[in-house]
Amino acid sequence: xxxxxxxxxxxxxxxxxxxxxxxxxxxxxxxxxxxxxxxxxxxxxxxxxxxxxxxxxxxxxxxxxxxxxxxxxx
Numbered sequence: 001x002x003x004x005x006x007x008x009x010x011x012x013x014x015x016x017x018x019x020x021x022x023x024x025x026x027x028x029x030x031x032x033x034x035x036x037x038x039x040x041x042x043x044x045x046x047x048x049x050x051x052x053x054x055x056x057x058x059x060x061x062x063x064x065x066x067x068x069x070x071x072x073x074x
Contacts, residue, residue, distance in 0.1 A: 011050050018050040021060075028064075040065040 004024055011020050024044045030037075045061035 006046075006048070008048065008055050011048055011055060014050055016050050016052050020048045022046045022048070035068060035070060037067040037069065038064050039067050 004026075006022065011018055022045070024046070025041055028038045028042050041064065043061060043063045044059065047058040047060055049056045049058065
């Protein structure tokens with residue numbers, strides 16, 4: 001199962017150095033992870049940069065609160 005997908009064909013067809021930024025904020029489905037429970041929305045800011053060798057993906061923000069029941073860690 002995938003949380004999200006991005007169509008990178010536009011950035012691949014753009015000049016090297018082109019930057020695209022994306023913001024996601026959603027509640028992950030409960031069965032996304034086997035041993036982790038997300039108790040808050042998953043918030044991500046991603047920056048894609050077209051490099052000469054492909055596309056670089058930078059996670060600018062990745063935020064949520066998780067619970068690991070087996071370890072009682074939050």
